[in-house]
Amino acid sequence: MIQVDYIVVGIGLAGISFCEQLRANNKSFVVFDNASQLSSTVAGGLYNPVVLKRFTPVWKCQEQLEQALPMYERLEQELGVKLDYKLPVYRKFASLEEQNHWFTASDKPILSKYLSTQIVKNTNEAVEAPFGFGEVLETGRIDVRTLIEAYKNELQKNNQLNETLFDYDELKFENNGIEYRDIKAKHIVFAEGFGIKDNPFFNNLPLNPAKGELLIIHAPELKIDYVLKAGAFLIPLGDDNYIVGATYEWKDLTNQPSEVAKEELSAKLQKIINCPFTIVNQVAGVRPTVKDRRPLVGHHADYRNMYVLNGLGTRGVMIGPYVASQLYDFIENELPLESEIDIKRFQ
Ligand SMILES: Cc1cc2nc3c(=O)[nH]c(=O)nc-3n(C[C@H](O)[C@H](O)[C@H](O)COP(=O)(O)OP(=O)(O)OC[C@H]3O[C@@H](n4cnc5c(N)ncnc54)[C@H](O)[C@@H]3O)c2cc1C
Numbered sequence: 001m002i003q004v005d006y007i008v009v010g011i012g013l014a015g016i017s018f019c020e021q022l023r024a025n026n027k028s029f030v031v032f033d034n035a036s037q038l039s040s041t042v043a044g045g046l047y048n049p050v051v052l053k054r055f056t057p058v059w060k061c062q063e064q065l066e067q068a069l070p071m072y073e074r075l076e077q078e079l080g081v082k083l084d085y086k087l088p089v090y091r092k093f094a095s096l097e098e099q100n101h102w103f104t105a106s107d108k109p110i111l112s113k114y115l116s117t118q119i120v121k122n123t124n125e126a127v128e129a130p131f132g133f134g135e136v137l138e139t140g141r142i143d144v145r146t147l148i149e150a151y152k153n154e155l156q157k158n159n160q161l162n163e164t165l166f167d168y169d170e171l172k173f174e175n176n177g178i179e180y181r182d183i184k185a186k187h188i189v190f191a192e193g194f195g196i197k198d199n200p201f202f203n204n205l206p207l208n209p210a211k212g213e214l215l216i217i218h219a220p221e222l223k224i225d226y227v228l229k230a231g232a233f234l235i236p237l238g239d240d241n242y243i244v245g246a247t248y249e250w251k252d253l254t255n256q257p258s259e260v261a262k263e264e265l266s267a268k269l270q271k272i273i274n275c276p277f278t279i280v281n282q283v284a285g286v287r288p289t290v291k292d293r294r295p296l297v298g299h300h301a302d303y304r305n306m307y308v309l310n311g312l313g314t315r316g317v318m319i320g321p322y323v324a325s326q327l328y329d330f331i332e333n334e335l336p337l338e339s340e341i342d343i344k345r346f347q
Pocket of ligand 1: 038285287314
């Protein structure tokens with residue numbers, strides 16, 4: 001028998017964020033992941049504290065960034081990979097009226113540090129933007145795919161990773177913990193993203209999963225070095241490659257890229273830029289979004305050693321580290337969870 005403090009199921013943004021809490025606190029753990037969900041792997045990786053449709057702050061944006069950015073910085077050092085690409089986000093204005101809304105929003109105390117009050121003029125002929133852009137500050141992109149690969153390699157080196165399906169039927173409950181095959185653990189944390197649909201202990205939680213797709217394009221004449229938010233997002237990757245996204249789809253919940261999404265994104269792109277581009281890749285994944293748009297954190301009503309960390313929705317990069325730290329403090333330090341994220345709200 002192997003004895004550990006924790007079993008973690010899922011090594012997407014939620015799982016990684018929680019494992020980082022465990023590592024920081026010298027807790028032993030093993031991870032199960034069978035790469036059945038791709039949300040984190042395909043994510044655009046943007047972090048941005050402002051809702052760009054309405055110019056309102058993202059829920060708990062400051063607290064989230066304070067947890068998230070140091071975590072990625074630490075992981076860059078420890079894993080020896082580049083993860084955090086600091087990039088401004090330029091929100092294209094559709095009219096003078098929108099510019100005025102931007103200025104009104106930038107006057108609000110919580111937004112003033114994130115919304116620049118200088119309108120950026122467009123000087124790039126490949127981009128259509130007669131009313132210019134508003135610049136969002138403290139934004140960037142985390143290279144989530146690189147993070148996951150490097151993180152898994154490290155776990156593998158330490159014999160902490162099982163790249164197999166976690167079979168819920170084989171879980172046994174003991175007085176002081178749980179048993180799974182040859183592993184005894186004090187606690188188990190489920191962080192399976194949309195994979196939660198197969199988890200008999202938590203699949204009653206009200207997920208509203210949204211498939212998302214992205215294109216990777218090559219556009220040598222585009223030459224932008226900022227994230228452009230117009231009808232879609234355009235995120236520069238270097239070497240004249242860009243991410244274009246994303247779509248939202250609630251019926252087809254597979255990880256298969258679709259022709260419909262390709263057409264939708266190509267049509268949007270043609271309205272934003274007027275230079276040639278070729279599509280070099282297309283990816284898809286299912287976001288674990290929740291009916292009330294708040295994460296799903298807490299313990300099972302009957303089994304006290306069993307926890308869930310899910311519902312990161314459309315903003316896993318920022319929110320993952322924040323909710324993982326709350327879950328850790330809840331389990332180990334008996335601090336209460338914020339009622340907005342606690343799954344008790346659905347009981
Ligand atoms: C197209 C797209 C673009 C996005 N862009 C952004 C963005 O720019 N910025 C941002 O912040 N967020 C973005 N997101 C959202 C973000 O990706 C999610 O919030 C985040 O990935 C959720 O992470 P997770 O760890 O909860 O789930 P997942 O990433 O789905 O991870 C769950 C893991 O659990 C594993 N698993 C599940 N069940 C089992 C089982 N039974 N046994 C073993 N393993 C199991 C899966 O294989 C998977 O690796 C985007 C999402 C999509 C789809």
